[in-house]
Amino acid sequence: MILQRLLSGDFPRSRFLTALLLAVFTGLALAPFLFPGARALNVAATVCVFVVLVASYDLLLGYTGIVSFAHTMFYGIGAYGVGLSLHSVGPTWGAVFMGLTIALMLSLALALVIGLFSLRVKAIFYAMITLAVASAFAVLASQLSDFTGGEDGRTFGVPELLRPGFRLVEAEVFGTAINGKLITYYLVFCSALALFLLLLRVVNSPFGRVLQAIRENDFRAEALGYRTVVYRTLANCLSAVVATLAGALMALWLRYAGPQTTLSFTIMMDILLIVVIGGMGTLYGAVVGAALFILAQNYLQALMKQGSDALAAVPLLANLLHPDRWLLWLGVLFVLSVYFFPTGIVGKLRGKSK
């Protein structure tokens, strides 16, 4: 069956989850037609990119049991690779591919070196080293301002096909103009879908099973004859490559690459929150988590503002509900979910259907 092959035999296994995933999928697939407006489309594109980014992180955290804080570094390398190349060479497809190739090579090399250097030791060691390396990289990117544009980042032109001014057909389809923005959106969407299915394939392959074995008991996996260092490093490289691609997609979508949108520690925190709340060790968690999180990020704040205004008379409570404090509530949710449902939303849903 074709669906079986596409999903690599890893079905959602819960009616509600299936409905949720279908809703997210159709919502994203038809976003330009269902939700008109630049902001809604931006939210949809961000969800697409984050699904890939978070899924690739889940490959590390959920499937292999490695905590890395360098995931935004690879994401940033992808964004900057495409961005700087387009900025310096000019808006051609050649520049996109050149930038992407350089970014992929750099990510791969870094992932390999960091992996071989520190994955031999404990998870905790790797977490600290990646934290140090990633923060050094972020500082480097903002300091080398002649090259990267510093804190301001770089805006750049994209190939003509992707520009908002470009029209594929003059007529409007279902009241939506078929312009470059739409084409870019579908480029992002299709790439994200392909990458997600690829990751699904990887985690359901024999290789993915070995990773899970390492997560459960690395000593035993080693005893069975699997070189854990090699597998961990491979998983690290693979996840770095996918994160780089996600970064490149984001750069193409935003036509901008800067430290705040790619390298900042806040994004790393967002990824962690999404993985844990969505559900570790299942890629569908990334879809559900990313969709909920980005929606909340964009629309929940408005709700909180209402609450805050309503409680303006109560001093501390109003502050608690201030729209900028939404991360507080997510943090609380994060801590609670690590304790009480470590398998996240997806795990909870699957557990019920059994």
Next chain:
Amino acid sequence: MTTTPPAATADAELPRLRLDTPPLLVLPILALLALPLIGSFPTWVTLTVAGLAMGMMIFIMASGLTLVFGLMDVLNFGHGAFVSVGAFTATLVLLPMQGWMQADSVLMNLTALGLAIALAMLVTGALGWAFERIIVMPVYGQHLKQILITMGGMIVAEQMIHVVWGPDQIPLPLPTSFRGVILVGDAAIEKYRLIAVAVGLVVFAAMFLVLNRTKVGLLIRAGVENGEMVEALGYRIRRLFVVVFVAGSALAGLGGVLWGLYKETLTAAMGADIMVLVFIVIIIGGLGSVGGCFIGALLVALVANYTGFLAPKIALVSNILLMVAILLWRPQGLYPVAKR
């Protein structure tokens, strides 16, 4: 068994622990090597004092973390939150006592600062106790969850700072008598840095004495070395751990006050920012080792200051390079703790 081994009669008969000297020599060698590179002696003195001051502050923040890890195998990624909370708590005293702070009297300045530090340590100590109870205790022995949950704790703490103190940066000017520089020959040394060095030395000395001369210290060292054995001898290592955790948090609070005054502005993210340096320091020092942590902190700070002067572009990654170099020399850190 008829013959019992003779009981140890005097300390003199016990084999003495050999001092591991090479890591101790790294610091002076580094400082001496930097002298000809920098070229001017006064500049070198200024840089070295600046480096020592920064190193002492980092040591104060890092020492608790490394002990907690050594004792219970718990790595608290939320340690940075205590640094921020400490610094912000100090403003509760320092801002109302602005008059005392600006007064041109060393005694009044010191009193205000002392009160601020005491309150900060008290609050962070209490917070550390709560953190240990609520956040850390349920996830003993599970590294992955520890990392995640302490990280979550830090997010919450950081956001709570925003809730209580508002989202803006808070300026925290130095007391009048600590401002300015002292001229030693041609070398200009900021007064506050000397104070930071002094406080750091006092903390290190106190820690050294407690760890090496008291029973609690003996138990802590034994616990780091082999926790199960200490438990088997009838001591509750859990209780010891809580004490160390609270003390470590309080020290982080102290470090936060010093660091905040050094930077003269407070942001809620300052703790998270400094954590990167702290992690590098405890990796360099060897996880769980206080002495290694001390040397590591000074090394990191000195290298950062020297390279910042000699080659500002390299300075950004100097910490990473230093860490790589040290780990190539001693893969477990300068003073590896036996069992790990």
